[in-house]
Amino acid sequence: xxxxxxxxxxxxxxxxxxxxxxxxxxxxxxxxxxxxxxxxxxxxxxxxxxxxxxxxxxxxxxxxxxxxxxxxxxxxxxxxxxxxxxxxxxxxxxxxxxxxxxxxxxxxxxxxxxxxxxxxxxxxxxxxxxxxxxxxxxxxxxxxxxxxxxxxxxxxxxxxxxxxxxxxxxxxxxxxxxxxxxxxxxxxx
Amino acid sequence: xxxxxxxxxxxxxxxxxxxxxxxxxxxxxxxxxxxxxxxxxxxxxxxxxxxxxxxxxxxxxxxxxxxxxxxxxxxxxxxxxxxxxxxxxxxxxxxxxxxxxxxxxxxxxxxxxxxxxxxxxxxxxxxxxxxxxxxxxxxxxxxxxxxxxxxxxxxxxxxxxxxxxxxxxxxxxxxxxxxxxxxxxxxxx
Numbered sequence: 344x345x346x347x348x349x350x351x352x353x354x355x356x357x358x359x360x361x362x363x364x365x366x367x368x369x370x371x372x373x374x375x376x377x378x379x380x381x382x383x384x385x386x387x388x389x390x391x392x393x394x395x396x397x398x399x400x401x402x403x404x405x406x407x408x409x410x411x412x413x414x415x416x417x418x419x420x421x422x423x424x425x426x427x428x429x430x431x432x433x434x435x436x437x438x439x440x441x442x443x444x445x446x447x448x449x450x451x452x453x454x455x456x457x458x459x460x461x462x463x464x465x466x467x468x469x470x471x472x473x474x475x476x477x478x479x480x481x482x483x484x485x486x487x488x489x490x491x492x493x494x495x496x497x498x499x500x501x502x503x504x505x506x507x508x509x510x511x512x513x514x515x516x517x518x519x520x521x522x523x524x525x526x527x528x529x530x531x532x
Numbered sequence: 533x534x535x536x537x538x539x540x541x542x543x544x545x546x547x548x549x550x551x552x553x554x555x556x557x558x559x560x561x562x563x564x565x566x567x568x569x570x571x572x573x574x575x576x577x578x579x580x581x582x583x584x585x586x587x588x589x590x591x592x593x594x595x596x597x598x599x600x601x602x603x604x605x606x607x608x609x610x611x612x613x614x615x616x617x618x619x620x621x622x623x624x625x626x627x628x629x630x631x632x633x634x635x636x637x638x639x640x641x642x643x644x645x646x647x648x649x650x651x652x653x654x655x656x657x658x659x660x661x662x663x664x665x666x667x668x669x670x671x672x673x674x675x676x677x678x679x680x681x682x683x684x685x686x687x688x689x690x691x692x693x694x695x696x697x698x699x700x701x702x703x704x705x706x707x708x709x710x711x712x713x714x715x716x717x718x719x720x721x
Binding site: 410426437469475476477480484487490517518 | 666669671674678708709
């Protein structure tokens with residue numbers, strides 16, 4: 344049981360005893376995903392939040408004009424979901440797809456809420472998790488309005504070296520909101 | 533004491549008794565701010581998270597090129613801080629300034645942590661607060677890479693009608709990461 348990466352992740356912020364670990368493990372399911380398999384479809388309900396035990400995933404939106412925009416990547420030890428759709432139980436704005444063979448731990452919304460009642464200190468863990476997610480997105484928002492694309496690309500490879508190794512240039516371009524040709528021109532400069 | 537807007541805000545998600553309200557009130561300070569007065573300076577430590585009792589504020593970054601980028605606005609019933617600088621105790625990336633005479637409730641980081649120990653259900657409140665802040669920023673990130681500026685402007689006025697009434701066109705332009713001239717061209721279309 345202690346082999347699960349998710350316990351290491353949670354215990355970065357709170358201490359769990361064996362009973363609490365059992366309660367947590369009873370709440371989640373482990374899912375093996377093949378490369379390119381989707382665990383969330385745009386327009387469908389988003390019932391789960393996922394923790395990446397191994398492998399890597401990508402969340403992306405396809406616009407009415409057919410343009411693909413990458414919302415986020417998630418590698419081992421990351422959490423990923425369409426937070427809005429997950430919390431508000433509304434249709435998802437994006438797909439989540441495995442970039443390679445991956446293993447995730449999935450938690451449903453109601454199971455998460457019940458778990459927080461059974462193990463109240465998990466509220467603290469999720470408070471810190473979402474606090475950090477908020478920080479990441481607040482900084483991304485600042486970068487997207489204040490930095491040049493060149494600076495944003497360099498910031499991305501500096502912040503997320505583990506992700507850069509797993510993804511294509513086309514995917515990085517769609518994360519930055521630019522064309523692959525523009526990214527290529529930046530890299531050649 | 534029950535006149536404080538902050539208690540209504542917290543009680544959207546958890547129930548507080550009178551003792552808990554007293555414990556919370558003992559942890560925060562109330563600050564009156566004049567129009568254009570700054571409660572956070574870029575490059576300085578960000579010691580507090582603020583809740584807006586009345587008035588309105590704006591968080592903005594000034595780049596090395598002198599360009600102003602608006603990170604967020606906060607009106608009555610909103611929380612505002614440089615989350616990264618607040619949590620990690622590092623220099624702030626932005627200024628926070630009052631757009632008009634305002635009243636805020638300020639909580640220091642250590643007081644917040646202590647308060648969560650004394651009133652553990654506040655962990656739940658802050659979990660939901662940051663969960664919603666994360667949702668807001670995740671959607672903003674998606675919009676910034678997938679939508680045209682025209683669509684982003686329309687989304688902004690639709691999402692935040694209370695803010696639109698308080699801010700200048702120049703400030704909205706700096707929130708969208710465009711020049712005031714470009715915003716004016718969009719509006720004239």
